[in-house]
Amino acid sequence: MFPTTDADGRPLLATLKDVARLAGVSVKTVSNVVNGYEFVKPDNRRRVEEALATTGYRPNIGARNLRRGRTGSLALVLPELSIPYFGEMAGLVLEAAGEHEWNVLIEQTLGTRDRERSTLAALGPHMIDAAIVSPEALHARDFDQLDPGIPVVMLGEHSVDVPIDHVGIDNVLAATVATSHLVELGRRRIAAIGAHPYRGTATQRLDGYRAALTAAGLPLRHEYIVQALNYHRRDGADAMAHLLSLPEPPDAVFCFNDLLAIGALRAAAEHGVSVPRDVAVVGFDNNEESAYSMPSLTTIAPDKAAIAHSAVDLIRRRININGGQNLAPEDVQTPFSLEIRESTR
Amino acid sequence: MFPTTDADGRPLLATLKDVARLAGVSVKTVSNVVNGYEFVKPDNRRRVEEALATTGYRPNIGARNLRRGRTGSLALVLPELSIPYFGEMAGLVLEAAGEHEWNVLIEQTLGTRDRERSTLAALGPHMIDAAIVSPEALHARDFDQLDPGIPVVMLGEHSVDVPIDHVGIDNVLAATVATSHLVELGRRRIAAIGAHPYRGTATQRLDGYRAALTAAGLPLRHEYIVQALNYHRRDGADAMAHLLSLPEPPDAVFCFNDLLAIGALRAAAEHGVSVPRDVAVVGFDNNEESAYSMPSLTTIAPDKAAIAHSAVDLIRRRININGGQNLAPEDVQTPFSLEIRESTR
DNA sequence: TTGAAAGCGCTAACAG
DNA sequence: CTGTTAGCGCTTTCAA
Numbered sequence: 001m002f003p004t005t006d007a008d009g010r011p012l013l014a015t016l017k018d019v020a021r022l023a024g025v026s027v028k029t030v031s032n033v034v035n036g037y038e039f040v041k042p043d044n045r046r047r048v049e050e051a052l053a054t055t056g057y058r059p060n061i062g063a064r065n066l067r068r069g070r071t072g073s074l075a076l077v078l079p080e081l082s083i084p085y086f087g088e089m090a091g092l093v094l095e096a097a098g099e100h101e102w103n104v105l106i107e108q109t110l111g112t113r114d115r116e117r118s119t120l121a122a123l124g125p126h127m128i129d130a131a132i133v134s135p136e137a138l139h140a141r142d143f144d145q146l147d148p149g150i151p152v153v154m155l156g157e158h159s160v161d162v163p164i165d166h167v168g169i170d171n172v173l174a175a176t177v178a179t180s181h182l183v184e185l186g187r188r189r190i191a192a193i194g195a196h197p198y199r200g201t202a203t204q205r206l207d208g209y210r211a212a213l214t215a216a217g218l219p220l221r222h223e224y225i226v227q228a229l230n231y232h233r234r235d236g237a238d239a240m241a242h243l244l245s246l247p248e249p250p251d252a253v254f255c256f257n258d259l260l261a262i263g264a265l266r267a268a269a270e271h272g273v274s275v276p277r278d279v280a281v282v283g284f285d286n287n288e289e290s291a292y293s294m295p296s297l298t299t300i301a302p303d304k305a306a307i308a309h310s311a312v313d314l315i316r317r318r319i320n321i322n323g324g325q326n327l328a329p330e331d332v333q334t335p336f337s338l339e340i341r342e343s344t345r
Numbered sequence: 346m347f348p349t350t351d352a353d354g355r356p357l358l359a360t361l362k363d364v365a366r367l368a369g370v371s372v373k374t375v376s377n378v379v380n381g382y383e384f385v386k387p388d389n390r391r392r393v394e395e396a397l398a399t400t401g402y403r404p405n406i407g408a409r410n411l412r413r414g415r416t417g418s419l420a421l422v423l424p425e426l427s428i429p430y431f432g433e434m435a436g437l438v439l440e441a442a443g444e445h446e447w448n449v450l451i452e453q454t455l456g457t458r459d460r461e462r463s464t465l466a467a468l469g470p471h472m473i474d475a476a477i478v479s480p481e482a483l484h485a486r487d488f489d490q491l492d493p494g495i496p497v498v499m500l501g502e503h504s505v506d507v508p509i510d511h512v513g514i515d516n517v518l519a520a521t522v523a524t525s526h527l528v529e530l531g532r533r534r535i536a537a538i539g540a541h542p543y544r545g546t547a548t549q550r551l552d553g554y555r556a557a558l559t560a561a562g563l564p565l566r567h568e569y570i571v572q573a574l575n576y577h578r579r580d581g582a583d584a585m586a587h588l589l590s591l592p593e594p595p596d597a598v599f600c601f602n603d604l605l606a607i608g609a610l611r612a613a614a615e616h617g618v619s620v621p622r623d624v625a626v627v628g629f630d631n632n633e634e635s636a637y638s639m640p641s642l643t644t645i646a647p648d649k650a651a652i653a654h655s656a657v658d659l660i661r662r663r664i665n666i667n668g669g670q671n672l673a674p675e676d677v678q679t680p681f682s683l684e685i686r687e688s689t690r
Numbered sequence: 691t692t693g694a695a696a697g698c699g700c701t702a703a704c705a706g
Numbered sequence: 707c708t709g710t711t712a713g714c715g716c717t718t719t720c721a722a
Contacts, residue, residue: 013471015699026709031701039707060471062416063699066407066714073448080436082633087432091425094453103418103472105448108439126358126405126715127448233637266637288427292578292611294639360715371693376717384691408715411698471699 014055023051034059073103074315075123075131078155079111084287085257086134089155092308093132100316102129111230113137123150130315136199151318153311157200158331165318167310167332171201174300174336175208176215178254178282181298181338183216187252187280191224193239193264194231194256205256205284224250228260236263237270244271244279251279252344258283258290261297265343281343295342306334359400368396379404418448419660420468420476423500424456429632430602431479434500437653438477445661447474456575458482468495475660481544496663498656502545503676510663512655512677514647516546519681520553521560523599523627523645526683528561530625532597536569538584538609539576539601550601550629569595573605581608589616589624596624597689603628603635606642610688626688640687651679 016034020027025044032040033048034057040048051057065072074097078086090106097104105128109115116138123131134155143152143162153165182190192209196202206225213220223246226239236255240263243250255261261283268275275281275295283290286301310332318327361379365372370389377385378393379402385393396402410417419442423431435451442449450473454460461483468476479500488497488507498510527535537554541547551570558565568591571584581600585608588595600606606628613620620626620640628635631646655677663672 013699016701017699027700028702028710029708032708035701041707044708058471060411060699062407062411062471063714064701066405066411066698066716067700067702069714071407081426081439082429082433082436084427084429084432084634087429087435088427090432090435090451091427091453094426094451103450106435106439106451108436126403126407233633237637262634262637266639266641269639288578289429289607289634292582292607294611294614296611361717362715372716373694373718374692377692380717386691389692405715408698409717411700411714412716412718414698 013060014057015060016057019048019051019055019057022055023047071127071129072101073105073128074312075105075107075128076134077107077109077116077119077123077131078134079136080108081106083259084289085285088288089134089304089308092305093311096305096308096312100312102312109136111136113142117142129319132311132315151315153314155307155311163329165314165330165332167307167314167334169300169302169307169336170333171204172208172211174284174302175205175254175256176212177208177338178284178300179209179212180216181340181344182252182254182280182282183212183218185252185276185280185344188218189221189224189248189250190218190252190254191226191243191250192254192256193226193228193236193243193260195225195227196229196256197227202256209254228256231257231259233259233263233266236260237267238263240264240267241271244268244273249273249279252281253279254282254284256284258285258287258297258299261299261343262289262293265293265295265297276342276344283343286339290339291341293343298341298344299339300336301339302336303334310334358405359402360405361402364393364396364400364402367400368392415474416472417446418450418473419657420450420452420473421479422452422454422461422464422468422476423479424481425453426451428604429634430630433633434479434649434653437650438656441650441653441657445657447657454481456481458487462487474664477656477660496660498659500652500656503549508674510659510675510677512652512659512679514645514652514681515678516549517553517556519629519645519647520550520599520601521557522553522683523629524554524557525561526643526685526689527597527599527625527627528557528563530597530621530689532595532625533563534566534569534593534595535563535597535599536571536588536595537599537601538571538573538581538588538605540570540572541574541601542572547601554599573601576602576604578604578608578611581605582612583608585609585612586616589613589618594618594624597626598624599627599629601629603630603632603642603644606644606688607634607638610638610640610642621687621689628688631684635684636686638688643686643689644684645681646684647681648679655679 016027016030020030029044030048033045076093081087094104107119109119130151132153135157156168158166194202195206228235228239255264261281264281273279283297283299286299290297290299361372361375365375374389375393378390421438426432439449452464454464475496477498480502501513503511539547540551573580600609606626609626618624628642628644631644635642635644
C-alpha cells in the first residue's frame with residue numbers, strides 16, 4: 001500500500017508520474033484533475049482520483065512554484081515579534097495571508113536601519129512574491145535594495161518619501177484625538193512621551209499632540225516633550241520619572257505607544273503619584289495587556305485586523321494587475337478608536 | 346548593464362546560464378564558484394566573479410532546493426502569536442533557525458485540537474524539512490497526520506506519549522520551586538490556578554504544586570485548585586475572583602502562567618485585596634510585561650533562548666544523521682530560574 | 691579542472 | 707478530451 005518506504009526506510013513520495021502510471025493515464029490528465037480542470041472524461045477522473053487516494057499524493061509545491069514562476073510566500077518584515085504590537089499584527093497577517101494560500105516568512109530587523117536594509121536586500125526575488133514591511137529606521141533610498149519587481153506595502157510608517165503602497169491609521173488625527181481627550185478632562189499641563197529624531201510616526205503623533213494643544217489654546221512647553229529613542233517599557237518609565245522631577249510636573253501624559261505608557265504607569269506609582277488623579281495617561285496601540293494594567297490604560301486602538309487585510313489586498317491587486325508596475329501607489333487609511341479606561345477616568 | 350529589464354519593463358533575473366555565457370565558461374564552473382568549490386582555475390574564477398557582479402546574480406533558492414530535495418524551511422506550530430509567551434518564543438526560534446539558513450513558516454492553531462491536527466496534515470513533506478510544535482490539545486495518534494519522514498520536536502508539552510524529540514523545562518520541579526517559595530514566605534493557604542483536564546503541562550505543574558505542599562506538611566484543599574480552560578488574563582481574573590469569594594480565601598496563589606497571574610492581580614485589586622500583603626502571587630513564563638505589572642510579578646523564568654536553540658539543534662541532528670529515523674528520541678531539559686519580584690515581597 | 695547532459699516534480703504549449 | 711514534450715534554475719554524475 002502507498003505511501004510506502006524504500007530500502008532505507010525513507011518514505012517514498014508519490015509524484016504525478018507515479019499517479020499517472022497507476023491510473024493508466026498521462027501526467028497531463030492527472031495534473032488536470034489535481035488542478036481542478038473541468039474537462040476530464042469521468043471515467044479517467046475516477047481512476048485518477050482513486051490513484052490519488054491510494055498513493056496519498058501531495059503536490060510538490062516547490063516544483064509547482066518553480067514552474068509557475070512564483071514562490072507562494074510573502075515576507076513580513078518587522079522589528080521584533082516579542083513586541084506585543086508586532087506579535088499581534090503578525091498573527092493577523094498570517095491569518096489574512098493564509099486565506100489566499102500564502103506562506104509568510106517573518107524577518108526581524110530589531111529596528112536597526114542596517115538590519116532593515118540587509119533584510120530587504122536578502123529578500124531575493126526568488127524567495128517571495130511580495131513584502132509587507134513595518135519600517136522603523138528606513139530611508140527612502142534603502143528601498144533600492146529590493147528588487148523592483150516585488151510589490152511592497154508599508155505598514156504604519158509613511159514618512160519615507162517613496163512611491164510605495166501604504167496602510168495605517170491617520171496618526172496625526174489619532175494623536176489629536178488622544179490629546180483632546182486629556183484636554184476635555186480638564187488637564188492643562190499635558191506632556192508627550194515618544195518624540196523621535198527621524199521616526200515618521202513619532203513626528204506625526206507629535207504634530208497631532210501640538211495641534212490639539214493649540215486648538216485648546218494651551219501653550220506648547222518644550223520641557224513637556226520627552227524624547228524616547230526606544231519604545232520599550234523601560235524608556236517610558238525613565239521619561240515619566242524625568243517629567244515628575246520637573247518643578248511643575250504635568251497633570252497628563254500622552255505616550256506614543258502602550259509600552260511607554262505601561263512604563264510611565266509604573267514610574268508614577270514608584271513616585272507616589274496617583275493615576276489618573278494626579279496625572280492621567282493615554283497610550284497608543286491598544287495592546288492586549290493594556291486592558292489589564294493597573295490602572296487599565298486609555299489608548300488609541302487601531303483596527304489591526306483591517307490593517308492586515310488591507311495590506312494583503314494591496315498586494316493581491318499589484319500581483320494580479322500585470323506586474324503591478326505603473327499602478328499608482330495607494331494609501332489606505334484604516335479606522336481607529338479611542339478606548340477609554342481607568343487611566344483617564 | 347545588468348540587472349536589466351525586458352520589453353515589458355519587468356526585471357530580468359540572471360540565471361546560472363546567463364552568467365556562464367557572459368563569463369565564457371560552463372554552468373558547472375559558475376555553480377562551483379557560487380558554491381565555494383575550491384578547485385577552480387584562478388583565471389576562470391575571476392571571470393566568473395566579474396560576471397556574477399555585473400549580472401547581480403542571485404541563486405534561485407526554490408530551484409536549488411528542488412534539486413537538493415530539501416525545502417529550506419522549518420514549520421513552527423504554535424497556538425497564537427499574540428500570546429506574549431509564543432511571540433517571544435517565535436522571535437527566538439526565528440533567530441536560532443536563521444543561523445542555519447532556515448526560513449520559518451509559522452502556523453497558528455489557536456489551541457484547538459482540530460486546527461493542530463489539520464495543520465500537521467497540511468505540512469506536506471514538500472513544504473518543510475522539519476517542524477517545531479508547541480501543542481496544546483494534541484493526542485498521541487494525531488502525529489500520524491504528519492509525514493513520518495519529517496523530524497518533529499515538541500516544545501513544552503510532553504504528556505503526549507509519542508516517540509518524539511522534546512525540549513522544555515522540568516515543569517514538576519519548577520512548580521515545586523514556585524510553590525515552595527510561597528511556603529517559605531510563611532503562607533499556609535496556597536491556591537493554584539490553571540488546572541486543566543488534559544493539558545500535560547497543567548498536570549505536571551499541579552503535581553509540582555501538590556508535592557511542595559505535601560513536603561511542607563500542608564493539607565491539599567481541593568477548593569484551592571481552580572481549573573482554567575484557557576490561559577488568558579480574563580481566566581485568571583475569574584479564577585481569582587472565585588478564590589476571594591471563598592469562606593476562607595487563600596493567602597497565596599500559584600498561577601500556571603503569567604497571563605493568569607496578571608488577571609489574578611487585577612481581580613485582587615478590584616476586590617480590595619492587597620498583593621502581596623493579603624495574598625502573594627507567583628506566575629510562570631516570565632513574560633516581559635511581568636516585570637512591569639503592578640505589583641511586578643514573581644515568576645518562573647524558563648530560559649527561552651535555550652529552548653529555541655535546543656529545538657533547532659535537535660532538528661539538525663536528525664536531519665544530518667541519515668533520515669533521522671532509528672535515532673532514539675531525546676528529551677532535553679533546559680534551565681529555568683525563579684524571578685522574585687514585588688508580588689511575593 | 692571543467693563541460694555536457696540528465697533530471698528534481700511540475701505546468702503548459704502543442705498536437706492529435 | 708488527453709498524450710508528448712519542453713523547460714522552470716539548479717546540482718551533480720560522468721567523461722574528457
